[in-house]
Amino acid sequence: MSVRVLAVLAVAALASACSYSETRTVAAQPVDDSCAVYGYTPGTTAYNICVEREAAARRRGRMAADYAQASLIADSQSACLSYGLVQGTPSYDRCVQREMAYRRPL
Numbered sequence: 487m488s489v490r491v492l493a494v495l496a497v498a499a500l501a502s503a504c505s506y507s508e509t510r511t512v513a514a515q516p517v518d519d520s521c522a523v524y525g526y527t528p529g530t531t532a533y534n535i536c537v538e539r540e541a542a543a544r545r546r547g548r549m550a551a552d553y554a555q556a557s558l559i560a561d562s563q564s565a566c567l568s569y570g571l572v573q574g575t576p577s578y579d580r581c582v583q584r585e586m587a588y589r590r591p592l
Contacts, residue, residue: 525577
């Protein structure tokens with residue numbers, strides 16, 4: 487009888503070991519994490535530089551209502567280049583669009 491009990495316990499232990507599943511929780515990125523959207527990996531030096539420069543640009547605020555469209559585009563492109571993005575890449579294009587939206591007059 488003890489052999490049967492041991493066999494049942496062994497089968498139960500194997501069945502429970504096979505049913506183990508690992509759950510990983512990934513922290514969600516903030517919705518407005520521009521630097522991650524531009525393709526930088528959070529935690530890297532390039533990402534941190536991008537975050538610092540973008541925060542400084544945000545602190546400077548929006549532009550005046552008479553801000554010319556040409557200046558809007560040039561300043562947006564300049565900001566994206568300062569974040570370390572390469573002109574002509576999809577990340578750069580997304581950055582320019584976001585920077586222009588940030589700079590539009592209220």
